[in-house]
Amino acid sequence: QLPLQESGPGLVEPSETLSLTCTVSGVSISSSSFYWGWIRQPPGKGLEWVGTIFYIGSTYYNPSLKSRVTISVDTSKNQFSLKLSSVTAADTAVYYCARHFSIVGATNDAFDMWGQGTKVTVSS
């Protein structure tokens, strides 16, 4: 069983809401040492951070997506979820969930555990 596993529809219609869930195995999502994030990669493009949640529910999002993104956590199921509203073809991408931690002494986090990614296509 993979430590992080994304699940959700592979096809979403334009203007609808994309919903994905990440199931975490082998480590508690309630650990105070880690944050849990979503990253996506559109076809032929680089990686783009979508947003992050801490187990108590605090979130921060990519400013360019903030108005459409909601990330939530369910500690009882060891899962966290992504909702992206009003999707367009530009939201077509492989979506990854990942764990990250704050690097001591540095203003950066390292994403040290990733899911394999799930492809989401926005099309009617």
Added chain:
Amino acid sequence: SYVLTQPPSVSVAPGQTARITCGGNNIGSKSVNWYQEKPGQAPVLVVYDDSDRPSGIPERFSGSNSGNTATLSISRVEAGDEADYHCQVWDSSSDRYVFGTGTKVTVL
């Protein structure tokens, strides 16, 4: 917003050293991470905080960062190193994690 520029591709013969650059304005003042991505697999953190290696990553992977360029070096390249490599920083001016454009490493 902050932009990280990588060469689209780097080719290297087995046993040689591959060097992948990541350019950004004064990137030397930031902490840089590097990720390896193979088709159909989860990305893997290979270098963090410019030059540290997570446990399990071979010493052949090393990083440096100065001025406007960060560099990931892979020495004694093997066929299994063929992958896409991405650099990443935190941009405090726009409050976001930023990834580079990605570099495809081909082992000849």
